[in-house]
Amino acid sequence: MIVSEPTRCAFVAVLGAPNAGKSTLVNAFVGTKVSIVSPKVQTTRTRVRGVAMSGNAQIVFIDTPGIFRTAKRRLERAMVAAAWGGAADADRLMLTIDASRGIDDDTRVIIDTLKSASSTGVILVLNKIDLVERSKLLALTESLFNEGIFERVFMISAKSGDGIADLLACLVESAPEGPWMFPEDEVSDVPQRLLAAELTREKVFLNLHEELPYSITVETERWDERPDGSVRIDQTIYVMRDSQRMIVLGKGGSKIRSIGASARKELESLLERRIHLFLHVTVREQWAEDPSRYNAWGLDYNV
Numbered sequence: 001m002i003v004s005e006p007t008r009c010a011f012v013a014v015l016g017a018p019n020a021g022k023s024t025l026v027n028a029f030v031g032t033k034v035s036i037v038s039p040k041v042q043t044t045r046t047r048v049r050g051v052a053m054s055g056n057a058q059i060v061f062i063d064t065p066g067i068f069r070t071a072k073r074r075l076e077r078a079m080v081a082a083a084w085g086g087a088a089d090a091d092r093l094m095l096t097i098d099a100s101r102g103i104d105d106d107t108r109v110i111i112d113t114l115k116s117a118s119s120t121g122v123i124l125v126l127n128k129i130d131l132v133e134r135s136k137l138l139a140l141t142e143s144l145f146n147e148g149i150f151e152r153v154f155m156i157s158a159k160s161g162d163g164i165a166d167l168l169a170c171l172v173e174s175a176p177e178g179p180w181m182f183p184e185d186e187v188s189d190v191p192q193r194l195l196a197a198e199l200t201r202e203k204v205f206l207n208l209h210e211e212l213p214y215s216i217t218v219e220t221e222r223w224d225e226r227p228d229g230s231v232r233i234d235q236t237i238y239v240m241r242d243s244q245r246m247i248v249l250g251k252g253g254s255k256i257r258s259i260g261a262s263a264r265k266e267l268e269s270l271l272e273r274r275i276h277l278f279l280h281v282t283v284r285e286q287w288a289e290d291p292s293r294y295n296a297w298g299l300d301y302n303v
Contacts, residue, residue, distance in 0.1 A: 008057040010175035013090035015083060017106035018066030020098045021127040025158035026050045026063040029168060033270060034188035034195070035063045036202035045079055046297040047086045049189045051182045057172040058180040062086040069109040075288050078299040084113075092171065094123045099155070100131040102140055114149050124150040125167065130157050192271070193220040194296070199270070200235055200263040200279065207259050208247065215240045216248070217287055219296075230274035233267070238284045248281045256281065 014022045023035035023044050030050040048063040064086040065079035087093055093114070097107055114122060124144055129137060141153055152170065156163030182189070190198075197218040204216060222234035239245050249256050256279055264277040287293060294301040 005056045006177045007180055008172070008175035009060070009178045009180050010057070010091045010171060011060045011062060011089060011181075012092045012094055012171055013062045013064060013087045014094050014096055015064055015087055015110060016066060016096035017098070017101075017104060017110065018068055020066065020096045020101075020107075021158045022066070022096050023048075023063050025096060025125070025127065025156070025164075026061045028158050028161055028164050029059070029061055030187050032187055033199075033266075034190060036198045045075070046299055047082050051187050052168065053184060054168060054172045057175045058182065058184075059168065059171050059175060060181060062090055066106070067110050068106045073288070074301070074303075075299075077303045078294060078301065081303040082299055091176065092121070092123065092174065093119060094125055095150075096125045096127050097144070098128050099126040099137055099140060100128050103143065111144075111147055111149070115147070119149055121151040122149050123167075123170070124153040126153065126155045127158050129155045130160065130162070193223055195270075196220050196223075196233055196267055197235060199266055200237070200259065200277075203259045203263040203266075204237060204248065207255060207262065215288065216244070217293065226276075228274075230276060231271070232276040232278070234278045235280070237279060237281045238287045239281065240283070240285050240287070242283055245281050245283055 014026055016022045023037045026035050026048070027033050027037065027050070029052040031052070034050040035044055035048040044063060044065045046065065050061045050063060052059045052061065064083035067080050067083045068076075095110060095114070097103070103111070126137065126141065137155065144150060145153065154163055154167045154170070156167060158164070188195070197220045201216070201218040204218070217238050218235055219238065220233060220235050222232065224232040226232060237248055239248060247255070248259070250258070260277055260279045264275050267275045267277065291301045
């Protein structure tokens with residue numbers, strides 16, 4: 001008689017300051033994109049769950065918005081609250097730090113908050129180690145361990161994948177016995193309509209660089225399955241001022257065409273089907289004060 005090993009499951013919250021590489025790390029664990037990535041801070045706006053399978057274990061990673069100390073606007077406060085909410089829901093906490101930045105002001109706030117909550121057994125992940133000299137990396141590690149909350153440290157590069165396998169093995173080993181929370185072939189709890197909108201928002205950031213502030217959002221307004229297996233997707237890019245609308249459109253519509261082309265290409269790769277993507281740009285001055293937007297993202301409007 002063959003007795004199979006019991007299943008294991010753990011929820012792991014990935015915390016960190018903005019642009020520490022949390023989303024890149026979660027995507028690397030899962031093996032596909034479930035959270036958008038850009039060089040700009042505060043790209044991730046809500047909690048995203050990415051599911052990784054390893055043997056009899058299922059590790060559910062909670063990618064959280066970057067935590068920063070100067071959250072003043074409603075959206076910023078809601079994002080930080082969502083990050084700490086993700087931590088409260090997790091079995092394990094994993095603090096990701098950009099090793100090239102070290103202990104900046106935002107990271108200091110996170111560490112102090114974890115201390116005040118009497119958090120112990122936190123896994124420390126030093127990311128982007130390829131950008132740091134070894135002597136500085138060892139000094140940073142020692143300084144962080146002296147904080148007294150970290151159980152283990154892993155030095156990785158989420159971008160190249162170095163160190164990812166060892167980190168996942170550690171999480172699998174410590175995962176408690178229990179049923180899987182997601183089907184084996186499911187990689188995320190993000191609805192396709194929302195993921196499609198987020199991918200387009202990522203392309204807006206990447207195509208416009210520093211030209212546009214973060215005061216934009218993207219909504220999938222229409223999703224039509226066609227008889228030939230393709231999908232028509234209509235999305236609206238909302239901006240707060242007409243001048244921003246002109247930036248997104250570009251001269252003669254050049255920018256919006258570039259954004260659409262790159263978003264369509266990635267959507268087709270991700271969904272493995274032909275995509276007909278139609279983008280529209282609309283001014284909505286107070287979209288960041290609209291409670292329905294927060295509901296769609298799973299954010300608390302009243303924080």
